[in-house]
Amino acid sequence: MVRKIRIILAFGLYATNLRCSISNIQPTSHGKTWWTQREDLSRKRSWNVESPERLLYKQPSATRGGSDVMAVTPWLAPIIWEETFNPELVDAIYKPMNLTIATTVFAVGKYIRFLGEFLETAEKHFMVDFKVHYHIFTDQPQEVPAVNLAAGRKIFVHQVPKLDRWQDISASRMQMIQTIIEEQVHREADYIYCQDVDAKFHFRWGAETLDRLVGQIHPWYYDLSRDQFTYERRPESTAYIPSGVGDFYYIGAMFGGTVEDVYRLVKKCHENIEADKAKGIEAAWQEESHLNWYLLHNKPSKVLSPEYMWDDQRGKTEVMRVIRLSQILKNYGEVRENV
Amino acid sequence: MIIQYTPLSFRQRKVLFRDRNCDLDSPKGLLYKQPGITLGRCDVVAVTPWSAPIVWEETFDPVLVDAIYKPKNLTIATTVFAIGKYIRFLRDFLETAEKHFMVDFKVHYHIFTDQPQEVPSVNLAAGRKIFVHQVPKLNRWQDISASRMQMIQTIIEEQLHREADYIYCQDVDAKFHFRWGAETLDRLVGQIHPWFYDLSRDQFTYERRPESTAYIPPGEGDFYYIGAMFGGRVEEVYKLVKRCHENLEADKANGIEAAWQEESHLNWYLLYNKPSKILSPEYLWDDKRDKTNVMKVVRLSHILKNYAEVRENA
Numbered sequence: 001m002v003r004k005i006r007i008i009l010a011f012g013l014y015a016t017n018l019r020c021s022i023s024n025i026q027p028t029s030h031g032k033t034w035w036t037q038r039e040d041l042s043r044k045r046s047w048n049v050e051s052p053e054r055l056l057y058k059q060p061s062a063t064r065g066g067s068d069v070m071a072v073t074p075w076l077a078p079i080i081w082e083e084t085f086n087p088e089l090v091d092a093i094y095k096p097m098n099l100t101i102a103t104t105v106f107a108v109g110k111y112i113r114f115l116g117e118f119l120e121t122a123e124k125h126f127m128v129d130f131k132v133h134y135h136i137f138t139d140q141p142q143e144v145p146a147v148n149l150a151a152g153r154k155i156f157v158h159q160v161p162k163l164d165r166w167q168d169i170s171a172s173r174m175q176m177i178q179t180i181i182e183e184q185v186h187r188e189a190d191y192i193y194c195q196d197v198d199a200k201f202h203f204r205w206g207a208e209t210l211d212r213l214v215g216q217i218h219p220w221y222y223d224l225s226r227d228q229f230t231y232e233r234r235p236e237s238t239a240y241i242p243s244g245v246g247d248f249y250y251i252g253a254m255f256g257g258t259v260e261d262v263y264r265l266v267k268k269c270h271e272n273i274e275a276d277k278a279k280g281i282e283a284a285w286q287e288e289s290h291l292n293w294y295l296l297h298n299k300p301s302k303v304l305s306p307e308y309m310w311d312d313q314r315g316k317t318e319v320m321r322v323i324r325l326s327q328i329l330k331n332y333g334e335v336r337e338n339v
Numbered sequence: 340m341i342i343q344y345t346p347l348s349f350r351q352r353k354v355l356f357r358d359r360n361c362d363l364d365s366p367k368g369l370l371y372k373q374p375g376i377t378l379g380r381c382d383v384v385a386v387t388p389w390s391a392p393i394v395w396e397e398t399f400d401p402v403l404v405d406a407i408y409k410p411k412n413l414t415i416a417t418t419v420f421a422i423g424k425y426i427r428f429l430r431d432f433l434e435t436a437e438k439h440f441m442v443d444f445k446v447h448y449h450i451f452t453d454q455p456q457e458v459p460s461v462n463l464a465a466g467r468k469i470f471v472h473q474v475p476k477l478n479r480w481q482d483i484s485a486s487r488m489q490m491i492q493t494i495i496e497e498q499l500h501r502e503a504d505y506i507y508c509q510d511v512d513a514k515f516h517f518r519w520g521a522e523t524l525d526r527l528v529g530q531i532h533p534w535f536y537d538l539s540r541d542q543f544t545y546e547r548r549p550e551s552t553a554y555i556p557p558g559e560g561d562f563y564y565i566g567a568m569f570g571g572r573v574e575e576v577y578k579l580v581k582r583c584h585e586n587l588e589a590d591k592a593n594g595i596e597a598a599w600q601e602e603s604h605l606n607w608y609l610l611y612n613k614p615s616k617i618l619s620p621e622y623l624w625d626d627k628r629d630k631t632n633v634m635k636v637v638r639l640s641h642i643l644k645n646y647a648e649v650r651e652n653a
Binding site for chain 1: 613
């Protein structure tokens with residue numbers, strides 16, 4: 001009965017996509033309850049990859065069309081590039097599953113200025129024709145722009161405090177994502193993608209990205225040797241990665257997967273960040289360092305090529321046939337809380 | 340030993356399959372070559388259009404794969420049917436499997452035969468077992484082949500759902516030559532047929548009569564999968580064999596036998612329920628075919644034999 005009331009309230013508040021806030025995000029202990037009972041409470045999902053009869057598409061080959069890029073990691077997770085997948089086939093497989101995909105963005109302080117374009121371009125390119133729940137974390141709920149959303153897509157606004165250091169704002173995301181999963185997302189979404197707001201979509205960013213645990217290759221590091229990766233190198237940190245190991249350098253601006261798997265990632269990273277804090281350590285790139293530690297030892301089941309997160313500061317390189325999402329040019333001195 | 344057929348309800352099935360951790364945990368301190376994303380084999384395609392990996396030599400790191408999967412304490416079942424004269428192939432199959440198939444993993448060989456006394460004694464490594472199931476010898480090789488779906492369904496219901504995490508259903512008339520390992524583990528795994536990997540889909544020997552449940556019209560098709568190898572998690576293979584068995588029975592009631600028996604039904608199933616991983620022809624070659632340029636290794640191959648001599652009816 002309580003659940004029904006909450007759903008009705010939620011529907012009433014959000015049906016017209018007006019900006020509105022719900023309670024401040026507080027870490028809860030309810031997470032334990034959901035986590036231990038998750039077999040019953042998580043949304044049930046079939047892992048079948050059903051393809052409709054009579055769907056026509058180009059014949060795949062096991063030998064023709066080998067490309068200049070690696071399409072698979074050494075542990076056999078696919079790396080998603082243009083022309084390694086068939087978008088019509090992928091959509092035909094995933095659309096009938098009636099999935100809900102949550103996405104989190106943090107628009108705190110001056111970063112709120114990026115939100116309008118993020119949402120408008122997401123409506124054009126991000127999981128088009130799927131049910132998407134945008135979870136916007138901001139200290140200025142009144143500044144959330146009104147954006148026309150396609151059917152089945154919603155915005156949820158969560159008010160959070162603005163911290164003094166951008167490093168703290170960045171690192172606090174792990175805990176907030178953990179909390180929102182415990183409070184809401186575990187009931188409502190199948191997949192969750194945690195993204196940076198200072199980016200724009202330019203091209204399809206779709207269901208080809210869906211998988212259990214998904215990492216995003218950093219656009220500046222895809223062609224460097226592992227000893228050049230900016231991992232945390234101090235053994236005292238929980239994010240420590242020694243030289244001589246490492247797969248890819250994953251960017252903190254995008255990670256995702258099923259709600260359960262992302263929950264475990266953010267929970268562990270949050271614990272590790274707290275453990276470091278208790279010892280007076282802040283990892284080299286904050287939660288990105290912890291993300292990299294986690295994904296090295298808990299390998300992603302799918303990896304996204306730099307097409308899925310480029311940087312407008314970097315000129316397009318030969319391997320990049322399309323740019324689907326890119327971090328926009330900005331003056332860090334101007335938008336960050338502290339430089 | 341008569342195998343009793345006791346169908347499980349779906350609810351029971353959910354509870355009774357072995358619970359399993361699907362994480363890809365990689366041990367700290369493990370050293371291996373850095374993956375690159377702009378270097379690799381260009382002569383083969385390593386992923387399907389629905390993003391399932393196609394496993395070829397040099398697309399995976401065997402040391403890393405083993406380090407991920409060995410700690411999971413998995414049990415892998417494999418089924419082979421050694422009926423009539425096919426019993427003669429069993430020794431080589433088992434001996435070479437001991438050298439190359441899922442080495443250092445727990446393997447349960449389930450051998451279906453009409454001649455249990457002829458099953459050779461083979462030295463098995465620790466943690467590996469043989470189970471022998473007596474089955475009748477049917478008069479037609481086509482019937483023997485097609486009956487496998489039902490028997491695999493039954494053995495999963497009776498035993499495997501409790502004891503194994505993965506199951507690979509194989510032909511006995513083959514020998515292992517090279518690593519055939521944990522890189523093949525996945526939810527639902529199909530094997531590309533060695534004679535069809537380089538042909539157009541309209542040349543695939545799918546069942547083409549609309550009256551059959553295995554019907555695939557021209558213009559459709561991904562790969563031609565061989566009936567001699569399919570596998571995956573026990574629950575997924577269970578759904579496959581159950582569905583194929585139902586379809587075979589439906590066809591039988593209609594007086595139809597599909598072009599290549601259960602292989603036709605397997606191809607229908609895997610077209611519309613896509614595999615999550617596909618094995619390149621390295622994983623099942625045919626000794627009758629010369630090695631081609633793309634084949635850097637041959638891991639398992641069907642041996643040369645005289646069909647007229649070994650089949651029940653030629």
